[in-house]
Amino acid sequence: MNGTQMKDKKTALVVGATGVVGQACLRHFAALPDWNVIGVARRKLADLPPGAQSLQLDLQDRAACEAALGQRDDITHVIYAAVYEQPGGLVGGWRDQDQMRTNLDMLRNVVEPLDRASSALTHVSIMQGGKAYGVHIHPRIAVPARERWPRDDHENFYWLQEDFLRERQARVGRWHFSIFRPRIVFGDAMGSNMNPIPAIGVYAWLRHERGLDLAYPGGAERVNQAIDADLIAEACAWAATSPNARNETFNLDNGDVFTWQNVWPAIADALGMQVSTPEPQSLGATVPGEQKAWEAIVDKYGLKAPRDLVGFIGQGAVYADFQMNHGKEAPLAPVIMSSVKVRQAGFNGCIDTEDMFRKWFGQLQARGLLPTAEMARAK
Structure with a gap:
């Protein structure tokens, strides 16, 4: 050039x-x-x-x-x-x-x-x-x-x-x-304050290693957008x-709406896990304290993810609590923002929200930052 x-x-x-x-x-x-x-x-x-x-x-x-x-x-x-x-x-x-x-x-x-x-x-x-x-x-x-x-x-x-x-x-x-x-x-950034994907992935594999299925940890259902x-x-x-x-x-927005409860089976499937009965809990209060357990997962599966757990998830667990309505009781009003204006102006990008979750967890797995079900079966 x-x-x-x-x-x-x-x-x-x-x-x-x-x-x-x-x-x-x-x-x-x-x-x-x-x-x-x-x-x-x-x-x-x-x-x-x-x-x-x-x-x-x-x-x-x-x-x-x-x-x-x-x-x-x-x-x-x-x-x-x-x-x-x-x-x-x-x-x-x-x-x-x-x-x-x-x-x-x-x-x-x-x-x-x-x-x-x-x-x-x-x-x-x-x-x-x-x-x-x-x-x-x-x-x-x-x-x-x-x-x-x-x-x-x-x-x-x-x-x-x-x-x-x-x-x-x-x-x-x-x-x-x-x-x-x-x-x-939602994306694949590590150490971000406002990206819950790595934190959810860590939460899932902490449960996996303890022989537990993936329980939804959040609070009341709310119609939302991603x-x-x-x-x-x-x-x-x-x-x-x-x-x-x-x-x-x-x-x-992606062009659709979702509730965490409805997309949770797709998230579990993307991570190679089964869904169990919801277990409300604060990820922000529990996940960051699992440093030793995370190090064991990194070593067991030879992950490329940071051994420093907070370096991997940032404040993503706290952010997940906020977005999943931890501690809130039903009913919660929906939070919907119209995207008509940007579409009329000429931008028409969209993606199915379930496909988005599968995409980002899949990319973290493809980069060796989270284990896969195949890796677990091989152990």
Whole structure:
């Protein structure tokens, strides 16, 4: 490829590239023929997709961000998927003033150095979610939640980041933005605070090794929605060049609805297990303490997964408790967000939610991060 062709390529800066959304976006953009992609993370990026570049950067360090980004003339798009959470602040901490301000500063530290008169920047995408509608604080929201509703009256760093983008874009006018509100996100990222897949996989194999079937550990049933991380990546690529996505907000989901109880048999089957009677329990209180048992599983099956259990699941067990309604009693109001707007705008990606669960557990097994039923039979 000659220099002119390289210069004509668009370059995406994927910020938060170790997270569940960031990893999916890094893979997706790296596979597109007309894109360069750079993954940004505080931790060193390992196993980069072919063609991807990496940039190790602490987003809370304003001077470091200015030095790393302030003179770049190649970055045309930013996919911002980073989030700061204080320890133990996965749910309640979202209204903490320091946590809110830190998340605003991190976004500012990326956008402001890139946004200069000579900048190539044309588009910025950021992530919100169901918390924009107050699903974490309201016992019930109207169904379905729609993007055109007035802003829900609660404190949230989403609003700080959104207001910053809107004000700056209106002032300079050289670039556009898109805001995505995905439902419960699922992917294969290890050590993520908001990906329950590894934690569920560990919970399943802890039970397997004790001769137990897979019991559903959550609380009351609730009709909900999921979103495959790969679909978010596809939506970001669509929004990067679509005029219909400019300065717009979009809900995202797989295209169907689910309850944990109804998809649990598919999850068990994907993991090579049978379903047993539900056993309500807190995964956040039990799974992280199973370090020795996890090490035994890693050694027994020769897994490539980290021996450090928390390094593998992050806060995924706590997040699973929240999403599975641990400690809640029926009936629970459904949480449904309309995805009509993004489909009418031109993005029509979808996946069956049961197929999504099978896909992600299958990928963890294929990468040697979780055992398979065949491995267990061979022991």
